[in-house]
Amino acid sequence: MQESKSHPDQVRFTDLFKTSIATLRLTPPKKEHKGMSNYMQSLEQDLDNKENQQFGDKFGIGTIHQLPEFNWLTNEIEKAVMAYLKKCGIDDLEVAIFHQKSWPVITRRGSNIVRHSHPNSILSAVYYLQVSPDSGGNLIIVGGPDLIEGTIERRYLNSTPSTRCGIQPQNNSLIIFPSLLNHYVTPYKGKLTRWSITYDITITAGSNIGSGKSENSLIHPMYWREFRRGKKSPKTIPNNHMVEGDFFKDGYLANKSLIPQNQTGVILSKLIERMGANDNRLNHQDRFRFQTPIKLDDASASIIRRIMAFYYPKLKQFLREDSQFLTGLNSICSFPNAKEERFNSKASISQETTASIYLNLLSIEAESGPLIVIPGSHKKRERIIRKDSAIYSIFPVGSTILLNEDVLHCFSSNHSNSKISPFLVVTFGSKHNVRDSKILNNAYIGKYKLDDFI
Numbered sequence: 001m002q003e004s005k006s007h008p009d010q011v012r013f014t015d016l017f018k019t020s021i022a023t024l025r026l027t028p029p030k031k032e033h034k035g036m037s038n039y040m041q042s043l044e045q046d047l048d049n050k051e052n053q054q055f056g057d058k059f060g061i062g063t064i065h066q067l068p069e070f071n072w073l074t075n076e077i078e079k080a081v082m083a084y085l086k087k088c089g090i091d092d093l094e095v096a097i098f099h100q101k102s103w104p105v106i107t108r109r110g111s112n113i114v115r116h117s118h119p120n121s122i123l124s125a126v127y128y129l130q131v132s133p134d135s136g137g138n139l140i141i142v143g144g145p146d147l148i149e150g151t152i153e154r155r156y157l158n159s160t161p162s163t164r165c166g167i168q169p170q171n172n173s174l175i176i177f178p179s180l181l182n183h184y185v186t187p188y189k190g191k192l193t194r195w196s197i198t199y200d201i202t203i204t205a206g207s208n209i210g211s212g213k214s215e216n217s218l219i220h221p222m223y224w225r226e227f228r229r230g231k232k233s234p235k236t237i238p239n240n241h242m243v244e245g246d247f248f249k250d251g252y253l254a255n256k257s258l259i260p261q262n263q264t265g266v267i268l269s270k271l272i273e274r275m276g277a278n279d280n281r282l283n284h285q286d287r288f289r290f291q292t293p294i295k296l297d298d299a300s301a302s303i304i305r306r307i308m309a310f311y312y313p314k315l316k317q318f319l320r321e322d323s324q325f326l327t328g329l330n331s332i333c334s335f336p337n338a339k340e341e342r343f344n345s346k347a348s349i350s351q352e353t354t355a356s357i358y359l360n361l362l363s364i365e366a367e368s369g370p371l372i373v374i375p376g377s378h379k380k381r382e383r384i385i386r387k388d389s390a391i392y393s394i395f396p397v398g399s400t401i402l403l404n405e406d407v408l409h410c411f412s413s414n415h416s417n418s419k420i421s422p423f424l425v426v427t428f429g430s431k432h433n434v435r436d437s438k439i440l441n442n443a444y445i446g447k448y449k450l451d452d453f454i
């Protein structure tokens with residue numbers, strides 16, 4: 001039998017799979033558009049004239065999905081990603097989906113982005129908030145030979161036009177694609193600075209299926225444990241004073257382990273930075289107690305969201321509709337020698353309601369100036385201060401207390417030799433009640449409400 005000689009022309013090729021990308025138009029309501037634009041505008045103001053392009057790292061922003069200004073966009077992206085996954089046949093009940101990382105990109109004329117992929121995530125989404133149309137800056141997604149790259153340099157893998165897909169960005173357009181697809185951006189020539197926001201989305205096994213039934217899937221992060229890398233377990237302090245409490249009866253509700261230490265650490269470092277700043281404000285009554293407003297950025301917003309995950313139902317029930325504004329976002333820190341404050345309460349004859357959440361940024365001990373509270377004092381008409389009924393919140397780092405501000409309370413003295421007591425305080429109430437710029441950055445007055453953080 002004669003063997004047939006194979007010849008390249010006789011090789012038959014069959015294209016096996018297609019890759020889906022999703023594109024859609026997302027036009028924000030006016031208010032949301034303004035909120036996002038103002039935010040991007042303020043970032044752009046931080047760039048100098050020579051900087052043609054900047055990413056979230058420049059501003060220290062990697063989780064824009066935590067910011068209230070981007071709530072609308074984040075929710076819309078969720079819906080679009082769910083539709084994308086449905087098309088891919090993914091059963092949404094069995095998996096958990098996370099906004100893992102998200103960042104702003106500011107692009108001026110002349111900038112491009114070289115070829116890359118996002119190996120840290122499963123799906124990527126990019127939203128164009130502001131762009132000059134037909135001005136380059138196209139997103140080119142590259143397929144084909146990348147599937148066989150690995151042991152040879154990319155320059156040998158000449159991709160043919162058929163393995164590239166180009167997308168022209170439009171105002172208010174969203175593109176979703178698998179993160180592992182290589183992509184790049186052609187030079188942008190627009191007059192308007194381009195503002196885009198990128199989200200990296202990760203999928204893990206759902207928390208509901210437990211830890212033992214998720215073979216071959218990334219297990220849900222609630223079951224993860226970070227390496228301690230030699231660090232000793234934090235010392236636990238016996239809870240011998242304040243107990244959990246009943247919010248409506250006692251006027252406070254404590255949670256001893258709400259915020260992880262790595263998150264309190266981020267706020268603490270910002271607080272220390274602020275202490276060195278010129279606009280740092282001393283408490284007039286006590287030079288050993290600092291009070292300073294905190295910026296609402298992705299770190300603080302992320303903490304407020306965690307706080308809300310626990311306290312929101314109580315706050316919603318307690319606060320009147322017109323008392324649900326963010327009226328305080330500040331830190332209070334006492335140093336050794338700080339004196340005990342006078343007991344105070346916001347009790348007023350008006351119908352306004354105010355509540356604060358106090359977060360311990362370090363473990364607070366009896367001698368280092370804990371918050372003290374007289375439980376149930378909001379219900380008493382006579383405001384006689386019986387100090388023997390006061391209870392001390394001697395709680396570990398990351399603990400929180402939700403307090404009805406009508407309850408008599410104060411910070412006690414710091415008579416330790418060397419301990420500092422830093423707190424983050426988040427207050428909700430009537431927007432007409434913000435008087436002190438030490439408590440809330442003026443730009444936030446009347447801007448944020450309770451529901452922005454859920």
Ligand SMILES: [Fe+2]
Binds near residue numbers: 117118183
């Ligand atoms: Fe990218």
